[in-house]
Each structure stands twice: as C-alpha cells, then as structure tokens.
Amino acid sequence: MNHLQTKLTEHTGITVPVICGPMFPCSNPELIAAVSEAGGLGMIQPMALTSIHKYEFRAGLHHIKSLTDKPVGMNLLLEHAFKKYQVRMDQWIDIALEEGVRFFLTALGDPAGVVERIHDAGGIVYHDVINRKFALKAVDAGVDGLVCVNSSAGGHAGGTGALPLFEELSDLGLPLVCAGGISQPQEARAMIEAGYAGVQMGTRFIASSECNVHPDYHKAIIEAKASDIVLTEKISGVPVAVIGNEAVRKMGTHASGLAKKMLRNPRTKKWMRMYYLVRSMRRLPSASYKGSNYQNFYQGGRSVGGIDEVLSAGEIVKNFEDGLK
Ligand SMILES: Cc1cc2nc3c(=O)[nH]c(=O)nc-3n(C[C@H](O)[C@H](O)[C@H](O)COP(=O)(O)O)c2cc1C
Structure with missing residues (x-):
C-alpha cells in the first residue's frame, strides 16, 4: 500500500508526508528549503530566522523562495507575555500570507485568534498538542489538523506515547501528525499504518548537512x-x-x-x-x-537512538519517500 498520499499531503501540497518541525534556534533557511525541495515540508521558525539567522523577516522568506519554489510552512508561537512579540507575530503572519505561505503550525497558546484570518487567505492551520484537553480547545478554534507531540519528542516533549496519543485523539475527526521519536522510514510507515497522516521530525533534521549548527552538536546526536x-x-x-x-x-x-x-x-x-x-x-x-x-x-x-550519521536533508526525505512507497 502506498503511504505517500495522506490528508497532510493534500492540505499542504507536498509529496512526502514528512515535516521538518520548526526549531528554535536550528531552523536555518537552507535546511527549510532543502526539506521542501525534496518533497517534505520545511517549517519557518520566525524567531530563529530573524534573531539567530539574522534575516529581516521578508528578506528571509525571499531567500528561502530563491532556493525552492515548493511549499514551506511557518510556526506561530502564540503565548507571549510581551505585547511587543504579539505585534511582531501579527506582522509576520501578514507578510507570510503575502509571500504565499499557506500552512501554519500554531503552538503554546489558543489558536482561535489566528484561524479565521488564515482561512480567509486560503491557508491551513495545524496546532501542536500533547493531550486531549488542548486538542479539544484547538478543535473549538477551528483548526484543520493536529501535530501530536508525544513523550519521545525533542523540544517541549509531551507525556504520552505515540500510539496511546493517537488513540486519545483519533475520534476528533482531524488529521493527526506524529511528532517525536521518529528517525527511520519504517517507523513513519508504522505510524501511518496506525492512522497518522504523517510525521514531524526535528532531531533527525538537526543531524543534516544543511542544518548549520556546530559540528559538536551533530556529533552529540x-x-x-x-x-x-x-x-x-x-x-x-x-x-x-x-x-x-x-x-x-x-x-x-x-x-x-x-x-x-x-x-x-x-x-x-x-x-x-x-x-x-x-x-x-x-x-x-x-x-x-x-x-x-x-x-x-x-x-x-x-x-537520537536511530541516528548514526549526518545525511543531507534531501537524502533523509528520499529515504522516507522510498520507505513509504
Ligand atoms: C532543538 C529543537 C527546537 C525546537 N523548537 C521548536 C519551536 O520553536 N517550535 C515548535 O513548535 N517546536 C519546536 N521543536 C519541536 C519540533 O518541531 C518537533 O516537533 C520535534 O523535534 C519532534 O521530535 P523529534 O525531535 O524526536 O523528531 C523543537 C525541537 C528541537 C529538537
């Protein structure tokens, strides 16, 4: 059975149901573009793009677009104690929509405030969740899908394993993406066979030649x-x-x-x-x-347990494509 076509690929226009998860500070433009160019979905992390990789936001998007004409997505961190960040996030959403970004992954907060605006522009919103309570809020807010962050994930890990989390959320009627613990194509295949619409990986993509972290970080992974x-x-x-x-x-x-x-x-x-x-x-x-x-x-x-070499982001996506055929 071909596992390459899922609700996630339909929503995003990608050809391999693999997202390179947004990462502060590791999401550099070259990594994002390489994942998308290979058929997966590279995700912009706007704070990393501007404060770490030093791009003025629109110029950063132009740079990514100069490297690939395939779809890219963008992360919106919604919980901000400072008004300044909220204003900036609002401007980033407008600019991203103007520049053709149509897939948004919201996290850390209530997506209700952004869903309508993104839908009006023809966009899609998925929300990061770790349990049913947050998932129900996101469903109420009208999101189109959920990225289910499990207990194996890098970044802010959840508390539940990938399969129990799927069971907890599978009746909500939204496509679910598995985030956490995936480094091998056969693991992604098993998750899609279980009912997930795709996988989101972070750690695997840090250990890629396009991710420009220090070589010691690659070695540590x-x-x-x-x-x-x-x-x-x-x-x-x-x-x-x-x-x-x-x-x-x-x-x-x-x-x-x-x-x-x-x-x-x-x-x-x-x-x-x-x-x-x-x-x-x-x-x-x-x-x-x-x-x-x-x-x-x-x-x-x-x-990290399944990562034993640095590969190019294109090779990683290609291996998953082959494994999902
Ligand atoms: C270094 C690092 C930074 C991350 N930063 C963010 C972030 O800024 N926003 C976000 O939504 N998720 C963030 N994540 C989570 C990833 O997008 C992804 O869901 C997670 O890495 C999946 O687990 P994996 O590392 O086992 O593949 C981060 C993960 C890592 C490893």
Missing part, C-alpha cells in the same frame, strides 16, 4: 542513545528534552526555591517562564552554534 535523553525545566520552565551530559547534570533538571513556587502558581508561572525563555534565547544559540568547548546542553529527542 550521533553518539547519544535514547536513554541519554533527559527532561529539564531549567530552560523554559516546562520540560524540554536534552541530551544528558555533564553540563545538564551541573545545571540540574528541576526548578527549585522561588522559581519552583512561581512556576506552580497560575498567576506567576507566565512570568517565570518568560524569564527562563529570555535567558534561554541567549544560552540555546550559544550551545548549538559554539560547540562543546563553549558550553553546554544540546536539545534532542529520543530519536
């Missing part, structure tokens, strides 16, 4: 086993998956003292998370782009 991945709340205030190393052990994985109290309090948790996030905006790029001698920790999911 290749050498790590799934059991090396630990969750730390010390980066953004919610659990983030990192490769456990000396720096992570020193930093610790749990907030303590005042930080812990603030994170547990519904009125103050937003501010504590913002503090962590602002701090991590400085530390994450340092670790990812300056290498082990500088510091520190590398983000990655349990899929």
